[in-house]
Amino acid sequence: MTPVATRLAGLLALVAAGCSGRPPEPPPTPPNVVATIREQQLPNIELVTHEGRRVRFYDDLVKGRVVAINFMFATCRNACPESTQHLVEVQHALGDRMGRDVTFLSISLDAERDTPEVLRGYAEAHGAGPGWYFLTGKHDDIELLRHKLGAYELDPVIDADRTQHTGLVILGNEPAGRWKAITALGKPVRIRQAIERTILPVTEWPTGAAVVNEVPYEENERGKEVVTADEVAKLLVRDP
Amino acid sequence: MFSRRDILKIGLASGAYGALGPGPRRRVFADNLPSSPRTTPFVVALPIAPIAQPTAAFATRADPGDCVNVDGSTAFHVHGPRVVPTNSQFFLIHEQARPHSFHPQLPANVIWGYNGMAPGPTFIARSGTPFLVRFVNDLPQNDPVGIGEPISAIHRHGGFQAEEDDGYPIDTFCTGQSRDYFYPNEPADGLVQNEESTLWYHDHAIDITGPNVYRGLAGFYLSFDAVDSIAGELDTNPQALRLPGRMVSLPSGEQFREFDVPIVIQDKLFDRNGFLVFDTFDHNGFLGDKFVLNGAIQPFFRVARRKYRFRFLNGSNARFYQLFLSNGQPFVAIATDDSLLEHPVTVKSFEIGPAERVEVVIDFTNTTLGQEIFLVNRLQQTDGRKPDGLVSPGTQLLKFIVDRDAADPSRVPDTLRPVTVGPQQLLPQVRVKRTFEFERSDGAWVINGEFFDENRIDAKPKRGTPEIWTLKSGGGWAHPVHVHLTDFFILSRNDSTPPVLERGRKDTVAIGGPDFGDVKILLPFPANFRAVPRPVTGRFVFHCHNIEHEDMRMMGQFDVQP
Ligand SMILES: [Cu+2]
Numbered sequence: 054m055t056p057v058a059t060r061l062a063g064l065l066a067l068v069a070a071g072c073s074g075r076p077p078e079p080p081p082t083p084p085n086v087v088a089t090i091r092e093q094q095l096p097n098i099e100l101v102t103h104e105g106r107r108v109r110f111y112d113d114l115v116k117g118r119v120v121a122i123n124f125m126f127a128t129c130r131n132a133c134p135e136s137t138q139h140l141v142e143v144q145h146a147l148g149d150r151m152g153r154d155v156t157f158l159s160i161s162l163d164a165e166r167d168t169p170e171v172l173r174g175y176a177e178a179h180g181a182g183p184g185w186y187f188l189t190g191k192h193d194d195i196e197l198l199r200h201k202l203g204a205y206e207l208d209p210v211i212d213a214d215r216t217q218h219t220g221l222v223i224l225g226n227e228p229a230g231r232w233k234a235i236t237a238l239g240k241p242v243r244i245r246q247a248i249e250r251t252i253l254p255v256t257e258w259p260t261g262a263a264v265v266n267e268v269p270y271e272e273n274e275r276g277k278e279v280v281t282a283d284e285v286a287k288l289l290v291r292d293p
Numbered sequence: 294m295f296s297r298r299d300i301l302k303i304g305l306a307s308g309a310y311g312a313l314g315p316g317p318r319r320r321v322f323a324d325n326l327p328s329s330p331r332t333t334p335f336v337v338a339l340p341i342a343p344i345a346q347p348t349a350a351f352a353t354r355a356d357p358g359d360c361v362n363v364d365g366s367t368a369f370h371v372h373g374p375r376v377v378p379t380n381s382q383f384f385l386i387h388e389q390a391r392p393h394s395f396h397p398q399l400p401a402n403v404i405w406g407y408n409g410m411a412p413g414p415t416f417i418a419r420s421g422t423p424f425l426v427r428f429v430n431d432l433p434q435n436d437p438v439g440i441g442e443p444i445s446a447i448h449r450h451g452g453f454q455a456e457e458d459d460g461y462p463i464d465t466f467c468t469g470q471s472r473d474y475f476y477p478n479e480p481a482d483g484l485v486q487n488e489e490s491t492l493w494y495h496d497h498a499i500d501i502t503g504p505n506v507y508r509g510l511a512g513f514y515l516s517f518d519a520v521d522s523i524a525g526e527l528d529t530n531p532q533a534l535r536l537p538g539r540m541v542s543l544p545s546g547e548q549f550r551e552f553d554v555p556i557v558i559q560d561k562l563f564d565r566n567g568f569l570v571f572d573t574f575d576h577n578g579f580l581g582d583k584f585v586l587n588g589a590i591q592p593f594f595r596v597a598r599r600k601y602r603f604r605f606l607n608g609s610n611a612r613f614y615q616l617f618l619s620n621g622q623p624f625v626a627i628a629t630d631d632s633l634l635e636h637p638v639t640v641k642s643f644e645i646g647p648a649e650r651v652e653v654v655i656d657f658t659n660t661t662l663g664q665e666i667f668l669v670n671r672l673q674q675t676d677g678r679k680p681d682g683l684v685s686p687g688t689q690l691l692k693f694i695v696d697r698d699a700a701d702p703s704r705v706p707d708t709l710r711p712v713t714v715g716p717q718q719l720l721p722q723v724r725v726k727r728t729f730e731f732e733r734s735d736g737a738w739v740i741n742g743e744f745f746d747e748n749r750i751d752a753k754p755k756r757g758t759p760e761i762w763t764l765k766s767g768g769g770w771a772h773p774v775h776v777h778l779t780d781f782f783i784l785s786r787n788d789s790t791p792p793v794l795e796r797g798r799k800d801t802v803a804i805g806g807p808d809f810g811d812v813k814i815l816l817p818f819p820a821n822f823r824a825v826p827r828p829v830t831g832r833f834v835f836h837c838h839n840i841e842h843e844d845m846r847m848m849g850q851f852d853v854q855p
Pocket residue numbers: 738771772773837838839842843847
């Protein structure tokens with residue numbers, strides 16, 4: 054079929070659909086992405102900060118802000134120490150933009166042991182400053198939030214292991230409806246750059262050399278081996 | 294030996310085909326994603342993207358003028374004044390937000406497309422005539438839909454192009470900016486065996502490729518040469534393959550390619566009002582429940598009783614397909630990914646993973662007028678991990694309606710594209726092998742334990758020197774792995790001879806899970822560009838083409854050494 058005919062056929066089908074005899078309905082309006090995400094992904098659960106303040110996740114922590122969210126718990130020994138250390142470095146790099154342009158939310162997966170007092174100790178031990186909240190709450194609420202934010206495993210056995218969920222930073226610009234995630238285990242500069250991309254309008258995103266070269270050049274040819282003539286000979290025999 | 298999967302156990306498709314969805318696609322907890330509204334299948338004709346039209350030659354710009362940062366710094370790959378061969382053709386493509394109809398029963402959706410179209414215009418290139426394409430980013434800055442970011446890098450997937458023209462993910466340009474890409478349209482190292490066939494171009498911007506491609510930023514780039522020629526079935530050159538396909542001029546003067554049909558298959562999800570949905574909180578691989586072919590949900594295509602060439606591209610973010618014809622008729626496969634096969638291969642079905650291409654000839658000669666034949670996907674997939682397996686009857690994606698007779702001067706010769714430098718010639722030159730393990734780690738994906746870093750080089754192959762890479766996957770995840778710059782031979786899959794459709798050249802290969810397993814590939818790493826003579830050097834990426842995995846940094850880079 055020619056492109057003209059193809060377009061005509063499409064047009065005719067559209068016309069046919071519009072003339073089915075039913076009273077015309079008002080055309081549906083596209084969804085508001087900010088409202089959709091608020092309703093579907095950001096449960097307004099009750100949490101307690103490491104300073105003992107009762108807060109609502111959406112109303113008090115996320116609404117109108119740029120946030121960087123991770124899951125952790127104080128006794129975690131897998132990815133947590135590294136994730137937290139990276140966020141500490143990012144906090145220092147962000148300087149006075151912390152709390153003003155971006156808020157860090159570290160949410161405990163061990164609601165039973167991570168009381169506000171424990172989390173306050175953890176925050177102080179790591180030098181967490183203004184704009185960084187450590188949060189605890191009801192186990193089921195936090196499990197819901199974790200799944201809503203995408204920090205989950207498809208395999209239920211792995212999902213039950215809470216140490217598996219501590220390697221992500223979920224980045225959100227709530228008023229813009231822009232959400233994504235990045236690994237907390239990459240270089241802290243990369244996390245900071247991702248946070249800046251969440252804060253800044255896209256035309257101001259650093260690109261190219263400015264992004265690449267902010268971290269020193271590195272080579273790591275892991276997985277490289279010298280191949281032997283014997284091995285190649287075997288492959289040659291097998292070649293169909 | 295029909296496919297990677299043992300279809301005989303299941304039996305061939307037969308009987309009635311329902312318009313079944315792909316089955317449940319639900320997260321354990323956050324099951325707030327809708328099912329798409331019902332749409333009547335086969336009421337829209339398969340759209341065919343128009344052919345990209347060259348424009349008058351323009352002065353190329355050095356990229357610093359285009360991609361300048363607020364602090365004055367520039368793109369990573371900066372090319373100086375362009376040396377463009379005098380026979381080059383010039384193109385101007387605008388990335389634009391435009392209303393698009395996926396189906397007449399759904400409202401118009403604002404997509405992002407090349408020249409405002411999804412899929413974008415189809416490039417038709419002839420080996421020996423380079424293209425200079427300026428892509429202009431006209432995407433809106435404050436887009437209300439929330440799918441994608443208006444920042445771009447364009448990758449010509451499967452193409453042989455220099456590092457600054459490869460869509461390196463950090464060479465991005467924003468709204469109001471542009472970038473010039475030089476496509477040499479030459480076979481790697483000047484070898485006839487490396488003449489390109491079906492390529493595609495798509496967005497490759499760091500961390501947000503998934504939503505940008507899902508929003509519509511993808512198109513075909515078809516490459517022809519002296520034997521697989523643009524004249525196609527009408528070519529009088531005795532060496533010509535005369536595969537199905539020819540150019541025709543429409544009354545409007547517009548050129549149109551007949552009997553040679555590119556089809557990109559994508560899965561999309563819509564909310565109850567029919568607006569496009571994407572889940573930026575899901576990193577496992579986004580699946581839709583509507584099957585969109587060349588931008589239309591479950592279209593029909595009128596065919597004559599003769600042979601057709603179809604170029605299937607899986608342009609989905611994470612879904613694998615296995616395609617059958619409802620009448621049990623076979624496909625004659627003639628190309629995989631960027632390359633024609635040495636010999637055609639007859640298969641009852643073929644599997645196609647994200648970013649892979651399979652070209653087939655379907656012969657409608659022995660059908661009856663009025664007959665309806667369906668293209669059916671029988672591979673079920675319910676999450677981003679891997680396909681679940683074959684189901685019956687599967688989902689009808691496309692209806693062929695046989696409605697006329699037409700002369701058929703085309704043929705499918707027994708020899709298509711002989712390989713003169715293959716494993717026998719390359720293997721004795723191999724000195725280096727590498728193993729790359731693609732694994733899930735702490736909620737994201739790593740290659741050999743590392744996330745992509747913009748300034749870490751993971752391999753330093755030497756130009757013109759072949760290498761063997763073993764690609765492994767842990768944890769039962771399937772990953773369609775794509776290597777830029779060089780296509781490759783598959784030496785083995787799970788230490789066995791690869792299936793028939795994987796014995797040609799590939800640029801993307803599925804690994805992992807019980808079906809795909811570990812794969813050993815032989816990569817030639819070309820030495821020279823010829824249209825603009827220069828050695829092949831520099832940084833190129835390789836990555837998982839489940840785009841959610843890619844965006845979560847399941848990517849590495851190699852720096853080709855002089
Ligand atoms: Cu993957």
